[in-house]
Amino acid sequence: MLIDLRSDTVTKPTAAMRKAMADAEVGDDVYKEDPTVNRLEELAADMLGKEAALFVTSGTQGNQIAVLTHTAPGQEILLEAESHIFYYEAGAVAALAGVQTRTIPGIRGAMEPKLVEAAIRGEDIHFPATALLCLENTHNRAGGAVLPLSYMAVLYDLAKRRHVAVHMDGARLFNAAVALGVDVRAIAEHVDTVQICLSKGLGAPVGSILAGPKVWIAKARKWRKRLGGGMRQAGVIAAPGILALTEMVERLAEDHAHAKQLAYALAEMKGITIRPEHIETNIVIFDVAKTGRSADECVVALKNEGILATSFGPTCIRLVTHKDIGQQDIETAIHRMNNIFSQ
Numbered sequence: 039m040l041i042d043l044r045s046d047t048v049t050k051p052t053a054a055m056r057k058a059m060a061d062a063e064v065g066d067d068v069y070k071e072d073p074t075v076n077r078l079e080e081l082a083a084d085m086l087g088k089e090a091a092l093f094v095t096s097g098t099q100g101n102q103i104a105v106l107t108h109t110a111p112g113q114e115i116l117l118e119a120e121s122h123i124f125y126y127e128a129g130a131v132a133a134l135a136g137v138q139t140r141t142i143p144g145i146r147g148a149m150e151p152k153l154v155e156a157a158i159r160g161e162d163i164h165f166p167a168t169a170l171l172c173l174e175n176t177h178n179r180a181g182g183a184v185l186p187l188s189y190m191a192v193l194y195d196l197a198k199r200r201h202v203a204v205h206m207d208g209a210r211l212f213n214a215a216v217a218l219g220v221d222v223r224a225i226a227e228h229v230d231t232v233q234i235c236l237s238k239g240l241g242a243p244v245g246s247i248l249a250g251p252k253v254w255i256a257k258a259r260k261w262r263k264r265l266g267g268g269m270r271q272a273g274v275i276a277a278p279g280i281l282a283l284t285e286m287v288e289r290l291a292e293d294h295a296h297a298k299q300l301a302y303a304l305a306e307m308k309g310i311t312i313r314p315e316h317i318e319t320n321i322v323i324f325d326v327a328k329t330g331r332s333a334d335e336c337v338v339a340l341k342n343e344g345i346l347a348t349s350f351g352p353t354c355i356r357l358v359t360h361k362d363i364g365q366q367d368i369e370t371a372i373h374r375m376n377n378i379f380s381q
């Protein structure tokens with residue numbers, strides 16, 4: 039039996055989601071006539087405390103529509119050095135939006151505010167204008183690290199002072215909210231626009247939400263159309279998204295507990311370097327350098343033991359817990375990893 043810890047993108051829809059898909063009321067969403075999509079967008083906007091929301095096909099599409107809507111070609115955007123928008127979106131900000139990136143290395147996903155402020159361009163004939171500051175909460179390559187509310191507030195205040203828009207890649211924003219014990223609105227109030235994934239830990243089969251001011255979302259809807267993202271009877275895939283938001287948030291705490299259990303077990307294994315106390319949500323990144331094997335070699339060894347994992351650099355491996363991984367799977371995974379890392 040394979041235990042799939044590659045990502046929370048592998049989650050499959052629940053039986054209730056599949057029933058909702060079959061029963062969904064639909065219409066042509068390009069004309070804004072799909073009642074289920076409309077309900078999802080209204081629900082998401084309300085939960086995030088934004089005026090409006092747009093159903094998009096993926097987190098990447100949501101992030102890229104945000105960059106396209108916030109910027110003009112030739113401008114500059116600020117991002118953390120290993121943010122998903124910079125690291126994993128195939129250069130779309132250059133290819134589609136024609137903007138240049140200026141990255142700032144963060145600590146556990148958090149860029150030093152002084153470095154952010156210093157990176158914002160002033161008026162100068164030689165300079166591109168700084169159009170957008172992008173944040174990521176939780177931060178994937180920082181091990182699912184949560185950006186604290188106080189930190190978010192400081193960055194938002196300085197961006198507003200310098201007339202720079204702020205977009206949050208909130209692919210795992212609900213994980214952050216559950217870890218902080220707050221409502222997602224308390225986080226989203228510190229950004230202008232936010233993307234959240236319905237298809238990761240929340241378990242929907244497809245899609246993300248982009249939320250922001252009403253006028254901005256209208257422009258974003260136009261960009262979605264330009265990118266071919268105008269969907270027709272999309273209520274079929276919006277219906278599970280509604281259940282993702284209404285029924286799948288609280289249980290994320292289980293994924294976080296499972297991640298901690300994995301991390302503390304790994305900390306006892308030979309040749310594994312990990313700080314289990316740093317695990318805040320559903321992502322576990324550990325270093326295998328001291329095993330004398332590369333991350334890729336260990337991923338193969340894990341697969342041979344029935345565990346699917348992801349290389350996250352030459353000697354780092356990522357495990358992601360999610361709704362389709364239960365307590366028994368965690369215990370089995372720990373037993374199997376002991377077979378590999380205790381020799």
Ligand SMILES: Cc1ncc(COP(=O)(O)O)c(CN[C@H](C(=O)O)[C@H](C)O)c1O
Pocket residue numbers: 044045046047095096097098099122123126174176177178207209210235237246
């Ligand atoms: C922070 C963040 N923002 C955006 C996205 C993109 O979402 P999708 O385009 O895959 O729906 C992801 C997906 N992350 C995926 C994963 O973690 O397995 C891969 C790396 O793309 C993400 O982690």
